[in-house]
Amino acid sequence: MRRVAFxxxxxxxxxxxxxEKAGDRAGAVGDWKTAEREYxxxxxxxxxxxxxxxxxxxxxxxxxxxxxxAAQACAVGQDWECAxxxxxxxxxxxxxxxxMAALRRDAGREAGRQRLxxxxxxxxxxxxxxxxxxxEAARTATQDPAVxxxxxxxxxxxxxAAALEADRYRAARQxxxxxxxLSRATRLDPGVGPHLEAVKAEYESFxxxxxxxxxxxxxxxxxxxxxSEARARYxxxxxxxPMSRARELSRYTSLLQEGDAAVARRDFxxxxxxxxxxxxxxLDRGFARDGLDRVVVHRFAVRLRTVRVxxxxxxxxxxxxxxxxxxRRLLTPPQRGNFARLEAxxxxxxxxxxxxxxxxxxxxxxxxxxxxxxxLGSGSFRLADLLARRSLALRDGVVDELTIxxxxxxxxxxxxxxxxLFSAAAAPPSAPPRPVK
Numbered sequence: 364m365r366r367v368a369f370x371x372x373x374x375x376x377x378x379x380x381x382x383e384k385a386g387d388r389a390g391a392v393g394d395w396k397t398a399e400r401e402y403x404x405x406x407x408x409x410x411x412x413x414x415x416x417x418x419x420x421x422x423x424x425x426x427x428x429x430x431x432x433a434a435q436a437c438a439v440g441q442d443w444e445c446a447x448x449x450x451x452x453x454x455x456x457x458x459x460x461x462x463m464a465a466l467r468r469d470a471g472r473e474a475g476r477q478r479l480x481x482x483x484x485x486x487x488x489x490x491x492x493x494x495x496x497x498x499e500a501a502r503t504a505t506q507d508p509a510v511x512x513x514x515x516x517x518x519x520x521x522x523x524a525a526a527l528e529a530d531r532y533r534a535a536r537q538x539x540x541x542x543x544x545l546s547r548a549t550r551l552d553p554g555v556g557p558h559l560e561a562v563k564a565e566y567e568s569f570x571x572x573x574x575x576x577x578x579x580x581x582x583x584x585x586x587x588x589x590x591s592e593a594r595a596r597y598x599x600x601x602x603x604x605p606m607s608r609a610r611e612l613s614r615y616t617s618l619l620q621e622g623d624a625a626v627a628r629r630d631f632x633x634x635x636x637x638x639x640x641x642x643x644x645x646l647d648r649g650f651a652r653d654g655l656d657r658v659v660v661h662r663f664a665v666r667l668r669t670v671r672v673x674x675x676x677x678x679x680x681x682x683x684x685x686x687x688x689x690x691r692r693l694l695t696p697p698q699r700g701n702f703a704r705l706e707a708x709x710x711x712x713x714x715x716x717x718x719x720x721x722x723x724x725x726x727x728x729x730x731x732x733x734x735x736x737x738x739l740g741s742g743s744f745r746l747a748d749l750l751a752r753r754s755l756a757l758r759d760g761v762v763d764e765l766t767i768x769x770x771x772x773x774x775x776x777x778x779x780x781x782x783x784l785f786s787a788a789a790a791p792p793s794a795p796p797r798p799v800k
Contacts, residue, residue, distance in 0.1 A: 379408035383415060386422065395425035396452070427456045434466055443477060446470035447504060471505035478504065479513050482521065491524035495547045522548045522555055529562065538566035574604035581612060588650060590620050615646045622654050631714060634658045657715035663750065664772040664780075666708035670725055672701050672739050673761045679729030679737070683765065685709070685782070688719035688746070693782035697728060707781030710774045717746040725762045740765075 386401035402419035409415060430453040437445035450467035453460060482497035498514050498521060525548040532541035545559040581596035594616040600609035618641035625634035635658050641651035670683055680697030687693065687709060695707045713719070722743040726736035740760030749755055749769050757765040 379405045379412075379415075382408075383418070386418060390418070390422055393425075395422050395429055398422035399426040399456075423456055427453055430456070431460075431463060434463060434470075438466055438470060441473070443470050443473040447474045468505070472507040472510060475501040475505040475507060475510040476513070479510065479517060482517055486517075486520055486524060489524070489528075491521055491528050492544055492547060494521045495525060495551055498551060518551045522552045526555065526558060529558075533562055533565070536569060538562065538569060542566065570603050574600040574607045574609060577603070578607065578609040578612065581609060581616075585612070585616060585648060590616050590623070594620065611644060611646060615641050615644050615651075618644070619650055619654070622651075622658075626654075626658060626716065629716070631658045631660075631716070660712050660714045662710055662712050662772050662774065662776055663769045664708045664710050664774065665721065665746075665749065665767065665769050667695065667705040667723070667781075668766040668768060669705060670703050670765045671763045672725065672727070673763055674701050677729045679727045681725065681727055681739075682736075683707075684724045684726065686722040686724075687711075688721065689777070691784060693779060694785045695782060705781065708779070709782065710772055710776055710778040711746060712776040713746045713750060715747055715750050717750065719746050720744070721746065721749075723757060723765060723767070725760075725765060 382401045382405035386398045386405065389395070389397035389401060399419065399422040402415060402422050405415055406412070406419055430449045434446050434449035434453060437443075437449060446466060447470040450463045450470055453463045454467060457463070478497045478501035482494040482501070485491075485494040485497060494517070498517055501510060501514055504510075525544045529541040529544040529548075532538070532544070541562050542559065545555055545562060548555040549559050577596045577600035581593045581600065584590075584593035584596060594613055597609040597613035597616060600607055601613055618637045622634045622637035622641065625631070625637060635655065638651045638654040638658065641647060642655060644651075667683060667685070670681060672681065678699070680699050681701070681703045682697040683695045683705060685693045688711070693707070693709065695703075695705050698704075711717075711719075720743050722741065724741040725739045727739055728734070728736040738760075740758075740762035742757030742759050742762075742765065744755055744757070744767070749767065753770075754766070754768040757767065
């Protein structure tokens with residue numbers, strides 16, 4: 364608490380010093396009104412400072428003298444707005460100045476008359492808002508009965524013109540302008556109040572309808588997963604109706620965008636958080652669930668199902684080798700003929716954006732086991748492509764089809780079934796995998 368009080372004192376002292384310096388600068392160039400105002404503000408923060416009190420009194424004396432001279436000069440020149448302003452300033456510093464009080468009364472009366480004359484001219488130009496402003500200004504300038512009577516005579520014309528102009532704005536659905544005009548008119552004539560309330564009610568209904576229209580446009584864009592367009596429409600609806608249904612939909616759409624942006628920079632943890640929050644909103648249209656499924660790492664059993672090769676050549680045993688992303692090489696047991704049901708699998712932990720590559724090579728071994736096997740064809744695939752499609756068929760050389768699929772599993776990552784690990788001595792001749800078209 365003491366720290367807060369001390370900090371407050373420091374702020375007040377800093378403000379006092381700033382205002383005093385501003386007053387010094389103004390006084391140095393003879394701008395005594397500014398000096399008086401700045402010193403007065405400084406004294407609010409430090410009222411007991413003797414030097415500051417002296418500066419204020421000097422500035423006040425000069426400012427008051429200047430204002431009195433200016434007020435009288437303006438009155439002689441019949442510049443009533445100037446005379447009114449200067450006399451009011453002088454009375455603010457010295458409320459008991461009878462001369463300035465009389466001058467302010469006369470200047471106010473004349474300024475009021477001038478303002479009413481200007482109001483008539485504004486009405487003639489069709490400027491109802493300006494006319495009403497001038498009528499109000501005339502009344503604030505003076506309490507003279509003649510001026511008040513003249514103001515009352517102008518009110519009906521000004522109010523009627525304002526009502527007509529407001530209805531034009533209303534027809535164009537420019538409700539804020541219509542309400543502003545009718546609010547001004549109501550201050551002059553309370554009888555305009557029902558008209559004002561009717562327009563306000565109509566405006567509220569219009570805002571409801573407009574917010575819903577924009578929200579429905581957002582819904583259509585969202586259904587097409589055009590997120591930027593959807594969010595823009597929802598935000599427009601929220602600007603009209605902050606508590607409309609578009610508010611949460613804007614948030615949901617924003618989370619989808621956050622998730623997509625995180626995926627683009629391969630921040631899968633960030634993407635998961637964004638998609639999960641969108642899913643928890645209860646507004647998911649399937650996009651958050653799909654995004655979450657794609658970024659969350661799951662375990663999959665990648666299974667080599669069958670291989671079929673074209674006939675011809677000497678008979679022998681088919682087998683397939685697989686090079687895994689972790690560096691291991693696997694071998695399927697040999698099977699005689701041109702078709703083999705492999706049913707061999709390995710387990711990986713991956714998501715739908717996994718760029719790791721798996722390579723497969725098909726061989727046929729004939730005659731003696733020591734003879735080199737025949738290279739029948741090869742292929743490679745990204746885990747991301749397999750997980751997106753869940754099934755692939757590789758073709759190359761005389762390999763008509765090597766079918767591979769992926770299924771979710773609870774088995775441990777790295778597990779193998781139906782494969783053998785083999786040593787370099789048992790490995791067939793290596794050949795760079797050729798992408799399968």
